[in-house]
Amino acid sequence: MSSLTLHDVRFVEPETTRNYITHDYGALSWLFTKDHKRIAILYLISITALFILGGFFAVVMRIELLTPEGDLLTSDTYNKFFTLHGIVMIFFFLIPSIPAVLGNFLLPLMLGAKDLAFPKINLLSWYLYIIAAVMGLYIIITGGVDTGWTFYTPFSTQYSNTHVFGVTFAAFIVGFSSILTGLNFLVTIHRMRAPGLTWFRLPLFVWAMYATSIVQLLATPVLAITLVMLMFERVVHVGIFDPALGGDPLLFQHMFWFYSHPAVYIMILPAMGVASEVVAAFTRKKIFGYTFVAYSSLAIAFLGFLVWAHHMFVAGISVYSAMIFSFLSYFVAVPSAIKVFNWTATLYRASVALMTPMLYILGFIGLFTIGGVTGLFLAAIGLDVHVTDTYFVVAHFHYVMVGGAVMAYMAGLHYWWPKITGRMYPEWWARLAALLVFAGFNLTFFPQFVLGYLGMPRRYHAYAPEFQVLNVMSTAGASVLAVGYALPLCYLLWSLWYGRPAGPNPWGAVGLEWATSSPPPMENFHETPVVTWDAYDYPAMMKAMGETQNV
Amino acid sequence: MMLSDFPLWPEQASTVAPGVDALMTFMCIVCGGVSVLTFFVIFVLAIKYRRTPENQLAQDYEPPKALEAAWIIIPFLIFMFMFVWGSWLYFRIQRVPENAIDIYATGKQWMWKFQHASGQREINTLHVPVGRPIRITMASEDVIHSLFFPVFRVKADVLPNRYKTMWFQATKTGRFHIFCAEYCGTLHSGMIGWVEVMEPVDYQKWLAGGAEGSLASQGEKLFQKYACNTCHTNDATGRGPVLLGLYGTTVTLANNATVTADENYIRESILNPQAKIVKGFAPVMPTFQGQVSEDDLLKLVSYVHSLGTQKTAVVPVETPSSKNTSAGSPLKPGAGIPPQQDKGATP
Numbered sequence: 001m002s003s004l005t006l007h008d009v010r011f012v013e014p015e016t017t018r019n020y021i022t023h024d025y026g027a028l029s030w031l032f033t034k035d036h037k038r039i040a041i042l043y044l045i046s047i048t049a050l051f052i053l054g055g056f057f058a059v060v061m062r063i064e065l066l067t068p069e070g071d072l073l074t075s076d077t078y079n080k081f082f083t084l085h086g087i088v089m090i091f092f093f094l095i096p097s098i099p100a101v102l103g104n105f106l107l108p109l110m111l112g113a114k115d116l117a118f119p120k121i122n123l124l125s126w127y128l129y130i131i132a133a134v135m136g137l138y139i140i141i142t143g144g145v146d147t148g149w150t151f152y153t154p155f156s157t158q159y160s161n162t163h164v165f166g167v168t169f170a171a172f173i174v175g176f177s178s179i180l181t182g183l184n185f186l187v188t189i190h191r192m193r194a195p196g197l198t199w200f201r202l203p204l205f206v207w208a209m210y211a212t213s214i215v216q217l218l219a220t221p222v223l224a225i226t227l228v229m230l231m232f233e234r235v236v237h238v239g240i241f242d243p244a245l246g247g248d249p250l251l252f253q254h255m256f257w258f259y260s261h262p263a264v265y266i267m268i269l270p271a272m273g274v275a276s277e278v279v280a281a282f283t284r285k286k287i288f289g290y291t292f293v294a295y296s297s298l299a300i301a302f303l304g305f306l307v308w309a310h311h312m313f314v315a316g317i318s319v320y321s322a323m324i325f326s327f328l329s330y331f332v333a334v335p336s337a338i339k340v341f342n343w344t345a346t347l348y349r350a351s352v353a354l355m356t357p358m359l360y361i362l363g364f365i366g367l368f369t370i371g372g373v374t375g376l377f378l379a380a381i382g383l384d385v386h387v388t389d390t391y392f393v394v395a396h397f398h399y400v401m402v403g404g405a406v407m408a409y410m411a412g413l414h415y416w417w418p419k420i421t422g423r424m425y426p427e428w429w430a431r432l433a434a435l436l437v438f439a440g441f442n443l444t445f446f447p448q449f450v451l452g453y454l455g456m457p458r459r460y461h462a463y464a465p466e467f468q469v470l471n472v473m474s475t476a477g478a479s480v481l482a483v484g485y486a487l488p489l490c491y492l493l494w495s496l497w498y499g500r501p502a503g504p505n506p507w508g509a510v511g512l513e514w515a516t517s518s519p520p521p522m523e524n525f526h527e528t529p530v531v532t533w534d535a536y537d538y539p540a541m542m543k544a545m546g547e548t549q550n551v
Numbered sequence: 552m553m554l555s556d557f558p559l560w561p562e563q564a565s566t567v568a569p570g571v572d573a574l575m576t577f578m579c580i581v582c583g584g585v586s587v588l589t590f591f592v593i594f595v596l597a598i599k600y601r602r603t604p605e606n607q608l609a610q611d612y613e614p615p616k617a618l619e620a621a622w623i624i625i626p627f628l629i630f631m632f633m634f635v636w637g638s639w640l641y642f643r644i645q646r647v648p649e650n651a652i653d654i655y656a657t658g659k660q661w662m663w664k665f666q667h668a669s670g671q672r673e674i675n676t677l678h679v680p681v682g683r684p685i686r687i688t689m690a691s692e693d694v695i696h697s698l699f700f701p702v703f704r705v706k707a708d709v710l711p712n713r714y715k716t717m718w719f720q721a722t723k724t725g726r727f728h729i730f731c732a733e734y735c736g737t738l739h740s741g742m743i744g745w746v747e748v749m750e751p752v753d754y755q756k757w758l759a760g761g762a763e764g765s766l767a768s769q770g771e772k773l774f775q776k777y778a779c780n781t782c783h784t785n786d787a788t789g790r791g792p793v794l795l796g797l798y799g800t801t802v803t804l805a806n807n808a809t810v811t812a813d814e815n816y817i818r819e820s821i822l823n824p825q826a827k828i829v830k831g832f833a834p835v836m837p838t839f840q841g842q843v844s845e846d847d848l849l850k851l852v853s854y855v856h857s858l859g860t861q862k863t864a865v866v867p868v869e870t871p872s873s874k875n876t877s878a879g880s881p882l883k884p885g886a887g888i889p890p891q892q893d894k895g896a897t898p
Contacts, residue, residue, distance in 0.1 A: 075737045148734045154711060155694040159660070159736060243712030244840075249695060250710070283600075285609040289619050314697065315708045316715055319645050323638050330630040334623060341622040344589060347596035349610040354597065362597065366590055373582035380633050382640025383574050386704040389697060389732035453575065455561050455701025457732040460740035464728060469557065539611050 019422070019519040034119035035522060040105035041420075042126050047093050047101065048489070050133060053140075054088035055485065057081045062444075062478040065471045070462040078461040079146040080162065086149030087167060091174050092133055094405055095263065098270035099216075100129075100181055102412045103209050105420060107185060109513035109520060110203050112194025112529040117187040125180040132174035139166045148459060150260070153241035153252040157233045165234055168227045175220045175227075178266070182216030185209050194512070196531035200294070203511055203535045204280075204287060207294040208273025211301035215262045215269070219305070223259035226252065250316055257308035265304040267401055268368075269297055271408030272339055275361050278411050279343050281509035282358035283350035286536035289342045296335035303332040313384045322381050329379035336372050340365060355507075356430035360411030363438040367403025371396060374449065392452025395445045403441055410437070410488065417492065418506045422518045423499030429491045436484030443477025510537055564723040564748065565703035567644050572704075574636055581629065644705060647718040651686035654679070655766070655849045658689065658696035658709040661738035663729060666849060669758045670765045675744030677729065680754035684720040688814055692845045697733035700746060706732050714814045714852075721748040770854025773847055777839065791836060792829045798859020803830045812859070817852045 020037045023029075030038055061081050064072040073081065104122065108115050116122050139145060145167040147156040156164050189210050193202070230252070232238045239245025241252040276287050287293055309317055309325040317325075343365055352358070374396040378384050387393065417425050447470040456467045463471070505514040516525055533540060563569055600606065654677070657664040665677045679685050689698060691711040699706035700719060707717040731742035749757065774780055782791035792802075797812050805828040810816055819826055821843065824836035843851065 070740070075740070079734075079737065079739070146736070152695060152734070155734075155736060159694050243710075248712065283609055284607075286613075288614060289616075292619060313641075314706055315695075316710055316713070319642065322641065326637060326641075327634055330634050333630060334627055337626045338619070338623060340589065342619070344593050344596070345614050345618065347593060347600060348614060349612045350596075350600045351602045351606050351609045352597045352600050353602040362593060365593065366586075369586050369589060373586055376582060376630065376633060377575070377578050380574060380578065380637025380640070382637045382644055383571060383578065384637075385641065385644055385706060386571050386701070389699070389706065450559060453560050454558070455699070455728060455730065457699060457730045457740075459734040462740045464743075538609060 018521065019517065020522045021422075021519050023522045032123075034115070034123055036104050036108050036116050036119065036122060037420075037520065039122050039126055040101050043096060043100040043104060043129070046126075046130060046133065047096055050088050050092040051485075053137075054085050054093055055482065057085035057088070059478060059482055061085065062475040064461070065463070066475050068463050068465045068468050068471075073461070075461045076146060079148075079459070080144035082459055083145055083148050084140060087145075087171065088136070089401075090149060090263070090267075091171050092129075092136065094267045094401055095174075095178055096129060096181075097267075097405065097409045098274060098412060099185070099209060099212055099266075100125075100177075102274065102409070102416060103185060103212075103270065104181075106416065106513055107188060107206065107209060108192070109419075109516065109524055110206055110511060111188065111192055112197060112512050112525060112531065113188065113192040114523050114525075116184050117192055118184050121180050122184055125177040125184070128173055128177035128180070132170040132177065135166060135170040135173070139163045139170070150256060151227075151230060151252075152256075153230065153233070153247075153249045154243065157230060157242050158244065165231055168231055172224055172227045172231075175224050178216050179220045182213035182220070185213040186217065189213075194529050194531050200291065201531055201534050202294075204276035204290065204293055204297075205270075205273035208269045208276070208297050211297035212266055212269045212273075214298075215266050215301050215304060219259045219262035219266075222255060223263075226255040226259065229255075250312070253312055253315055254309065257311045258305075261308040261311065262301075262304045264397075264400065265300055267405045269300060271364065271368075271405045272297065274408040274412040274415075275339075275343060275364055277511070278357045278361040278415050279346050280536040280538075281415065281507050281511075282353045282355060282361075283346055284508070284538045285346050285350045286534070286538065287342060288345040288348075289338070290535065292338055293342050296338045299335040300332060303328065303335070307332055310379060310384075313381050314388055326379050326381045330376070333372065333376060333379070336368075340369055340372070356425070356427060356434055357411045357415035359431060359434040360407050360414065360437075363434065364404060364407040364411060367399050367407060367438075367441065371399030371401075371403055374399065387452055389458055390452035391448040391456045391458060394458050395448035395452060398445045398448075403445070407437070407441075410434070413488075413492075415507070416513070417495070418502030419513055419518045419520070421496055421499070422502055423495045424502050424506060425488075425495045425499060426491050429487060433484050433487035433491075436480055436487065438484075440477050440480030440482075440484050444474050444481055445477070447471075447473045447477075511535070561701045562723065562725075562727070563702070563704075564721055564725065564727060565700075565705070566720045566722055567640070568702065568704045568722075570640055570643065574640055577636070578633065581633075647686050647716060648684040648720075651684040651718055652680070653853075654685055654687050655853070656687050656689035656698060656709070657692060657845045657849065658698065658731070658735075658742075659692040659845075660694065660736050661731070661742040663698070663731075663742065663744050664846065666766055666846065667758060668766050668853065670769060671758055671760075675729070677744065677746045678754060678757050679721055679746060679748055680751040681721045681724050681748050683751065684718055686716055686718045688714050688716050688849075690714050690818075690845055690848075694735045695733050696731050696735050696742065699730040699732035700727065701730065702727040702746075708733055714818060721746075724748045724750060766850050766853040767857035768854075770850035770852070770857075773843075773851055774854055777843070777851075779851075782836070790833070792832060794855050794858050796859055798856045800859070802827075804828060805830050805832075814852050814856070817855050818848060821848065821851060 020035055030042065033039060061078065064078060070078065143163055145162040145164055147160050147164055151168060189206060229240045233240050233242060237245060239247040241247040241249050243249060276293060280287050307325060307329045309321060310329045313322050378387065378393065378396060414425060414430055451467055451470045454467065456463055502518045504517050512529055515529065560572055563572060653668050655666040663675050664672065666672050689709045691709045693711060695711065696709040697706055698709055698717065703719040703721065705717055705719050707715055709715065725748055727746050729744040729746050731739060735742060782789045783794050785793065785795050787793060800812050801809050802812050803809050810827055822840045823838060825834050828834050
């Protein structure tokens with residue numbers, strides 16, 4: 001009985017002609033698959049479709065906002081568009097994006113496992129997602145919903161005439177998809193690590209997914225409860241949130257944000273995990289302060305549960321609770337700052353390759369930093385009174401979610417594209433797209449900080465004429481951004497047929513996912529790997545390798 | 552320069568606005584500075600250590616751990632400074648000065664209604680005097696709204712089930728935006744208006760025009776119309792508690808809990824009398840939920856408020872206290888302006 005050594009694992013190309021894509025053919029072999037890699041592909045296709053839908057709403061809104069008057073859409077349509085943009089992007093794109101696509105594909109590979117702990121539950125979570133998405137689409141076609149993605153009561157329970165029940169029910173279902181994914185990942189990380197793969201040898205992406213899963217598992221049920229209460233009040237008129245029925249509208253906000261603030265970390269923690277992987281691979285260094293970065297993920301997950309009321313500083317909470325939540329909000333910023341500084345320090349005396357994934361991640365670090373520090377502005381309660389519910393907040397969370405989460409998702413997609421498909425994407429086009437996204441993003445959202453401080457409130461269909469210049473800048477940026485997102489859609493599809501074959505490890509990266517062929521075989525590894533090295537052990541690998549292959 | 556065409560912040564027109572802008576400036580300098588420095592370091596390192604045929608391998612070097620401790624502790628201390636400054640400012644924004652003029656606001660889909668103590672009412676426009684603290688007591692008739700004055704740097708959500716207050720003191724005359732900042736349905740972006748900041752003399756003149764008696768006196772009529780006076784008599788013979796001198800006092804309830812008789816308590820006792828029964832009284836009062844509009848509620852509350860001050864000053868003479876004159880003297884329409892007390896508050 002021989003176990004694989006570090007050297008062997010990295011360079012053994014399994015003798016196989018079949019991979020997970022060519023293993024079976026036909027639609028049914030995909031729809032009834034229990035393979036985590038195929039389920040990841042199903043997710044990839046579905047969330048891409050919904051990203052395009054959510055992007056469509058955004059583009060039409062930006063065109064509407066070119067002029068101060070509400071001249072393109074009616075007020076009701078505009079309100080439905082920003083509501084649907086939020087619901088689609090948050091529940092159907094951002095939350096599943098990195099965990100359900102990249103996490104699903106990579107977690108068993110990174111752990112040296114054959115699959116997730118519960119393959120059937122994994123498939124079930126995709127079906128729940130699809131059922132919810134189809135319900136959402138049906139509702140959009142039959143009239144939409146206009147409550148904002150936050151469903152604030154009593155507007156959502158008593159005053160809105162749109163499909164509130166259907167949409168909250170869809171969000172309720174998609175929540176279970178998220179819970180099941182989190183549960184599956186937690187069990188997998190605990191139980192299915194390869195021999196020798198101890199906790200502090202795990203890649204930081206796995207640590208990030210672990211922290212994310214905890215949040216998914218613990219916070220999402222609160223959303224489910226809240227939405228059920230909302231549906232009850234709307235349909236059966238049980239007084240929970242509506243003062244006319246004896247309820248309290250602030251109770252809804254507390255319960256909603258108890259999920260929806262941690263949900264921000266469901267979106268950003270995986271992005272941080274991707275950033276750590278990409279920075280390590282494209283500097284050929286171990287991430288500086290590996291242990292701190294790993295623990296900071298857990299710290300963020302934990303502290304993220306304690307800051308929900310910072311969304312409510314002007315909503316009617318007491319002065320002292322506002323102070324406490326302000327304090328805790330500053331506290332949660334510390335572990336995020338640690339990560340940014342540690343990634344930066346990793347570049348020192350490194351070998352930095354500015355290829356597309358790294359460009360996206362450097363963009364991610366920059367935009368996430370701006371998103372993060374503007375969070376400090378909002379946590380200063382005296383300042384928050386002025387800027388909350390204005391475009392300042394809109395700019396802040398787009399910097400975190402689009403500049404942070406989506407940039408990292410794009411980085412991860414490019415970084416692992418060769419592994420997923422076995423093909424290289426065209427590097428030149430990809431770099432162009434990365435630069436367009438970065439430039440377009442800043443042009444779109446930076447002016448919104450100024451707009452917000454000038455006093456333009458969120459969710460305004462028509463606005464005061466003095467805000468027009470900045471709105472035109474923002475719309476101009478959005479069109480650049482749209483091109484930046486459309487390009488990868490084209491060249492990644494193109495690469496499926498015409499891309500250069502990638503080989504098992506095109507980046508010269510370490511990590512078990514690079515120790516198997518691209519695309520991986522159905523069972524991931526022909527032989528269970530035995531791990532005897534730490535994560536990002538580039539010095540050892542470099543010695544073994546002699547020189548690099550592709551880069 | 553055309554810089555004035557592209558201002559980075561709105562006009563400063565309240566006493567707190569310069570303080571908010573100062574904190575904003577501090578945040579921009581510190582956060583902007585640290586961010587730019589980080590970007591610069593990343594840029595330099597990414598260029599200096601870029602992968603070249605000679606630089607294929609990273610050097611086996613770890614920066615000292617002390618560095619990591621430094622960027623945990625130093626940011627934390629800076630964050631704590633921001634926290635203290637932000638909280639100090641928040642207290643300033645929240646604490647209503649003693650001599651504030653009372654104005655009442657009602658939000659409804661999709662308009663703002665304002666009532667002055669003298670009885671003047673207006674929609675989507677608010678007239679206020681410059682240099683005097685203004686306290687707005689507000690409630691919503693339907694969904695949650697948020698009253699936002701960008702030039703004063705204050706906003707507060709307006710809730711359907713309770714009164715909330717906000718205050719500001721304008722430092723500049725002129726006409727400024729009022730926005731609704733909490734999404735409230737179809738015409739949310741149309742729920743806007745103007746605040747007209749006037750010289751106190753002009754405000755006084757404006758108040759004198761066309762009011763139907765002060766809010767409190769209108770409330771007194773409603774008090775009779777809804778037959779409140781049959782139980783709430785001015786002596787202890789009535790079935791309900793005496794309201795004379797009630798406002799601002801501490802009330803002992805049937806379960807021995809105590810509550811301060813403020814606007815929210817009075818409001819709740821009208822709409823949901825069973826919620827807080829005064830010790831020694833039977834729970835016999837019917838609810839007025841759905842029978843009294845928000846506007847009328849404000850008048851009733853204003854009347855009970857005025858009764859509260861009559862015990863200490865039974866004859867409504869002009870006293871230095873603004874509350875007494877603004878709410879407590881129905882015979883003097885237009886008595887909304889307290890005599891100037893605060894020497895430092897001149898515009």
